[in-house]
Amino acid sequence: MNIHTTRRQWPAEGLIRVPYWVYSDRDLYDAEQERIFRGDTWTFLCLDAELPTPCSFRASNLGEMPVVVTRDANGAIHAFENRCAHRGSLLCLKERGEAREIVCVYHNWTYDLTGTLTGIAFRRGIAGKGGMPSDCKPEEHAPRQLRIKSFAGLVFGTLGHNTPPLEQYLGPDHVRHIRRVLRAPVRLIGGYSQIIPSNWKLYIENVKDSYHASLLHMFFTTFRLNRLSQKGGLMVSEAGGNHISYSMAQDIAGREYEQAGLRSANEGYALEVPDMLLKSVDEFGDGIGLQILTVFPGFVLQQIRNCLAVRRVVPRGLDKTELVWTCFGFTTDDDTLAELRLRQANLIGPAGFISMEDGAAAGFVQRGVAGANNEVSLVEMGGSGTASEESRVSEAAVRGFWKNYRHHMGL
Amino acid sequence: MYIEHVARIADLNARYADTIDADQLEAWPDFFLDDGRYRITTAENVAQGLPLSMIFATSRAMLRDRVTALREANVYEGQRYRHVLGTPLIAAVEAGGVRARTGFIVARVMRTGETMLFATGCYEDRVVLDGPDGARFAEKVVVLDSRQIDTLLAIPL
Numbered sequence: 001m002n003i004h005t006t007r008r009q010w011p012a013e014g015l016i017r018v019p020y021w022v023y024s025d026r027d028l029y030d031a032e033q034e035r036i037f038r039g040d041t042w043t044f045l046c047l048d049a050e051l052p053t054p055c056s057f058r059a060s061n062l063g064e065m066p067v068v069v070t071r072d073a074n075g076a077i078h079a080f081e082n083r084c085a086h087r088g089s090l091l092c093l094k095e096r097g098e099a100r101e102i103v104c105v106y107h108n109w110t111y112d113l114t115g116t117l118t119g120i121a122f123r124r125g126i127a128g129k130g131g132m133p134s135d136c137k138p139e140e141h142a143p144r145q146l147r148i149k150s151f152a153g154l155v156f157g158t159l160g161h162n163t164p165p166l167e168q169y170l171g172p173d174h175v176r177h178i179r180r181v182l183r184a185p186v187r188l189i190g191g192y193s194q195i196i197p198s199n200w201k202l203y204i205e206n207v208k209d210s211y212h213a214s215l216l217h218m219f220f221t222t223f224r225l226n227r228l229s230q231k232g233g234l235m236v237s238e239a240g241g242n243h244i245s246y247s248m249a250q251d252i253a254g255r256e257y258e259q260a261g262l263r264s265a266n267e268g269y270a271l272e273v274p275d276m277l278l279k280s281v282d283e284f285g286d287g288i289g290l291q292i293l294t295v296f297p298g299f300v301l302q303q304i305r306n307c308l309a310v311r312r313v314v315p316r317g318l319d320k321t322e323l324v325w326t327c328f329g330f331t332t333d334d335d336t337l338a339e340l341r342l343r344q345a346n347l348i349g350p351a352g353f354i355s356m357e358d359g360a361a362a363g364f365v366q367r368g369v370a371g372a373n374n375e376v377s378l379v380e381m382g383g384s385g386t387a388s389e390e391s392r393v394s395e396a397a398v399r400g401f402w403k404n405y406r407h408h409m410g411l
Numbered sequence: 412m413y414i415e416h417v418a419r420i421a422d423l424n425a426r427y428a429d430t431i432d433a434d435q436l437e438a439w440p441d442f443f444l445d446d447g448r449y450r451i452t453t454a455e456n457v458a459q460g461l462p463l464s465m466i467f468a469t470s471r472a473m474l475r476d477r478v479t480a481l482r483e484a485n486v487y488e489g490q491r492y493r494h495v496l497g498t499p500l501i502a503a504v505e506a507g508g509v510r511a512r513t514g515f516i517v518a519r520v521m522r523t524g525e526t527m528l529f530a531t532g533c534y535e536d537r538v539v540l541d542g543p544d545g546a547r548f549a550e551k552v553v554v555l556d557s558r559q560i561d562t563l564l565a566i567p568l
Contacts, residue, residue: 095455190456190463195561218484271479272472322559327463342467350560351451351465357486359562 010411015399016384017376020369023199028409029318036297036408037063037315040160042169044299044312045069045079045146047326048153049186050096055113058096061314062157063297067146068092068102069155070113077150079157080115081143091143109138115145151175152182154301154310170295171237173388177244177293180284181303184330189341194350196321197363200298200313201405203321206358207292207300207311208401210234210245210392211381216361219353232290235388236397241296241404243397249282249289249305277346277353280305281337294397296404304354306337307344319366323359325349413501420499420511420538423546428494428515431567436481439567440474443548444539447471451553451568454532465564477567487565489522492529494568499536508537508549517568519561530568531556 008025011017022028037043045060051071059082060067066082068091082092084104091102091111101118102111110119117139125131132138146157149166156166167175196203206212214221232247271277280289283306293301298313312324325348329341347354369375379402382394386403389396405411427442443449450464468474481487497514504510512533519529535552553568 188459188461190452190459190461192453192456192463192465192558192560194563195559197562216486218486219480271476273470273476276469276473277476342462342464345463345465346467349465350562351564353480353485356563356565360487363562 008411010406011376013376014384015386015402016378016380018379018402019373019376021373023202023366023369024318024373026318029199029315031409033063033065033315035410036405038065038159039408040158040163041297041408042149042156042158042163042166042295043297044295044310045148045155045157047186047188047310047328048077048150048155049188049328050326051077051155053098055100056096056098057092057094057102057113059092059094061312062146062159064315066090067157068115069148069157070099070102070115072113073100077148077155078114079146079148079155080111081145083143084109085117085138085141085143086120111143115143117142152178153186154178154182154299156299171239171242173235173244174237174242174293174295177235177246177291178301180286180288181291181293181301181308183284184332186328187331187333189327189329189338189345191324191326192349193325194323194359195316196323196359197319198321198366199319199362200315200321201401202362202365203313203323203358204294204298204401205398206362207294208243208245208397209395210292210397211395212361213245213392216357217354219347232392233388233390234392234394234396236386236400239296239404239407240386240400240402242294243400244291244293245392245397246288246291247392248287249280277343278305280340280344283337296401302348304347305344306340307348308341309348321362416501416504416509416511416540417499419540419546420501420509420513420536421496423538423548424496424499424513424534424536427548428496432492432494434491436478436566439478440471441544443471443474443551444542445471447474447548448550449474449548449553449567450551451555451564453555453558455558457554465560466567474567481565485565487563490566491520492566492568493518493520497533505537508539511536511538515568527561529561530564532568 043062046058046069050058054073057068057070060069067079068082069079071077082090084091086109089104089106091104108121112118123132148157151166230247235244291303300311302309309325309327314322316322379395379398382396386396386400430438449468451466452464456463495516499511499513502510512535514533517530518526520526532555537550539549540546
């Protein structure tokens with residue numbers, strides 16, 4: 001696929017400028033599907049716990065491409081394109097379930113749980129009439145099988161031939177900080193999805209933007225869940241596409257926000273029963289109250305106090321993105337901790353006190369730049385680099401995303 | 412007796428929905444008992460036996476906190492709802508209240524003029540009909556038919 005590089009030139013300033021056409025160019029969108037999502041990247045598909053038994057399956061996505069993730073009778077995990085070799089119909093029509101084999105409803109072609117075609121209805125016809133010629137090789141059109149790697153209870157998949165080994169792709173900081181959260185066998189709590197009215201990249205930029213978190217989300221700031229003055233840090237992987245933003249739960253009671261007169265530090269605002277929402281325990285024993293971790297292109301692992309979730313960013317068109325949330329605890333949780341997770345879940349999701357704004361903010365940009373394809377956004381907080389740093393008054397992780405993006409896209 | 416239950420719960424839900432649609436959110440918690448429970452979940456979570464909610468409150472004070480947050484803290488574009496409710500189906504009459512299920516659809520009207528079908532689902536209610544303050548919800552579980560929410564869910568359902 002050819003991107004019109006003569007028409008589309010990245011601004012000469014580099015990573016500190018992002019041209020607005022990246023959110024509305026159809027050719028670019030199609031090229032992303034091929035070069036990023038179906039290219040040499042690892043996409044998070046589901047939690048290991050979403051395949052609880054042998055012969056279970058879960059529908060997922062590799063970018064726009066529908067995928068089925070399965071656990072076979074021996075417990076091994078596989079993933080393959082959710083497309084019949086015959087006429088391209090979806091094979092799996094349920095979100096999750098159990099099955100010994102996958103049968104296409106259209107013409108009853110059959111696949112085993114690795115995605116290998118095992119049966120074609122009336123292949124030799126009936127009574128010597130009809131059927132498929134013997135030189136037809138439908139196996140050559142079989143659904144594409146992904147390479148799978150499970151890490152700390154997270155199942156990743158790739159179609160790329162040159163995708164680096166997963167732990168290398170994640171980088172040492174991410175390996176450590178993923179293991180930190182996924183400290184025990186996962187128990188699912190539930191999920192939902194949120195339709196974001198924007199290009200997928202605007203949502204991912206929002207997650208990587210540690211500068212906005214306590215400015216847009218007043219709930220965070222007022223209750224000192226996360227202020228930029230709280231001790232914490234920002235880590236960006238070598239390639240740029242993976243980031244971790246974290247902060248310590250203990251507040252230093254600074255007054256920088258109030259002194260700056262920021263909207264999000266309205267001191268008159270108080271909750272009647274904040275403990276019913278915010279009471280938490282330091283279950284990880286390291287004082288980190290908040291950790292947001294992303295893996296390029298579209299994976300988010302979230303720890304907000306005891307509220308743990310994974311989010312899958314699924315592109316659904318140029319200006320539409322589905323954000324699939326799955327919340328979890330651990331099989332070792334006692335009733336008290338299980339209850340805290342459910343209460344703190346009020347903070348997240350489409351109705352979350354601290355996350356409801358994110359979907360809308362990405363949409364505000366999508367609508368705001370509708371006539372500005374020749375304009376650029378400014379990504380210069382914290383300088384021009386993509387290195388890890390202590391300050392979260394920085395857009396280093398956003399620049400890191402674009403560094404990795406441009407690498408994959410050849411832009 | 413049955414028809415009286417239907418009529419009284421239909422009336423309670425009609426006033427409840429009208430209060431939300433009229434943007435009188437400050438009056439919304441008063442439809443609940445002091446220790447009333449309110450949550451929003453999806454049919455998918457219910458079918459899987461999973462306890463997660465989008466909103467989870469276990470007291471009227473928590474509902475007041477949500478209204479305070481919506482008025483003072485959270486940022487969202489101007490929008491209104493229009494609820495259309497079905498007839499309550501009385502599931503059981505118990506010591507702790509009458510259990511009823513009421514289907515609803517909610518249209519969302521944005522400040523830009525865009526109107527969309529925002530949510531469908533049912534209220535799984537437990538109603539105390541003859542408390543000191545009249546009929547109140549001891550529990551209201553909003554079970555959404557779909558797992559998808561467009562953009563955000565700010566105003567309660």
